Amino acid sequence: MDTTGTLDEALQRLHASGPERLGRLTNHAPMAVEALAARGQGAAVHRWLDLYASRLEEFPDAVEPITDADWRSPLGDPRRAADWIARFGRELGERPWRDVLALWWPRLLPGMYGGSTHPVIRVGHAVRTLLADRSGGGITEPRLTELAHALGYWAARHHPVADLVPVSGAADAAAALDAVVPLDVREGGFPARLGRVRSLPVWAAAVTDPAEAHRRLTELVRAATHRYATHGHGDAT
Structure with missing residues (x-):
């Protein structure tokens, strides 16, 4: 895993952008730059991101905070992406990331199909960056923020498949x-x-x-x- 700061720099660039573009297409950049860094291609990260930048859209507007008492109703509402990302940002600022993931994984797993499964894939990439603390450079603010963005995207695109x-x-x-x-x-x-x-x-x-x-x-x-x-x-x- 990249320990030079390149990945964190790229994630910081990306966190000003939304999780999708054109109202339906996933922003692949966070997953792509993580994969490049994980495969020893950190030198290519910013160059690749410069080429992808035209596909990025601004971070969406917030609607209202998501509370402990009312988190179920906004599940699967893509208009609440910013609210969900903010919610997970608060939780990750208050508790260890593993505890947050352990709480929300069972809640979100039934809806992993939303967003063509890209949200859960993005969560996997984000978790891999945090697991890198075993070898150095793992738990940093940009990587925790990336997990918040990934979990928030998953919650906003939560889409169960029933009656199978x-x-x-x-x-x-x-x-x-x-x-x-x-x-x-x-x-x-x-x-x-x-x-x-x-x-x-x-x-x-x-x-x-x-x-x-x-x-x-x-x-x-x-x-x-x-x-x-x-x-x-x-x-x-």
């Missing part, structure tokens, strides 16, 4: 993906497609051991990556 029929019998991740019924991607955007999902493979659903969960997730990522050539679709915008 379980598809059992998958022996591994590849078989689970094979069991997924393809949707016609020509019909509507991602939220519309998500609304047409009626079933979900139950492979690995009962796993509770952290080491086994990590192994299963690694297997799932590998299987999904191998299918990208035939199932991935680009968007010129």
Whole structure:
């Protein structure tokens, strides 16, 4: 992980921008610069960010603070992104980041599908920067702020999928993906497609051991990556 300050500088630049652009497209920059730094390409971070800068939009306006008594109703409301980010910023300023994550992870996990799953991916990148404190340079203000932005984006795009029929019998991740019924991607955007999902493979659903969960997730990522050539679709915008 980058310990030169380059990643923190890039995150500070990005925190003046919103989590999306054009009202629906995810801002990939925080995840991209973290990945560059994590892979030893810190020297390329600012140059890459300069090229991406035209796609960034201003940070959204706040509506009203999100309180302990009323945090459920604004879940999944993208208009409240700034309010959610501010909420997590306050929590991370008051308690250790692991405690905040442990509290909110179960609350947010059912809605991980919103934003084409980019919010939960951004949280993963943010957590990796904080875990880097084992080797130096981990827990800094820009990285805590990045976790607040990531969790806030997740809460604002929270989108559960309900009334699913379980598809059992998958022996591994590849078989689970094979069991997924393809949707016609020509019909509507991602939220519309998500609304047409009626079933979900139950492979690995009962796993509770952290080491086994990590192994299963690694297997799932590998299987999904191998299918990208035939199932991935680009968007010129």
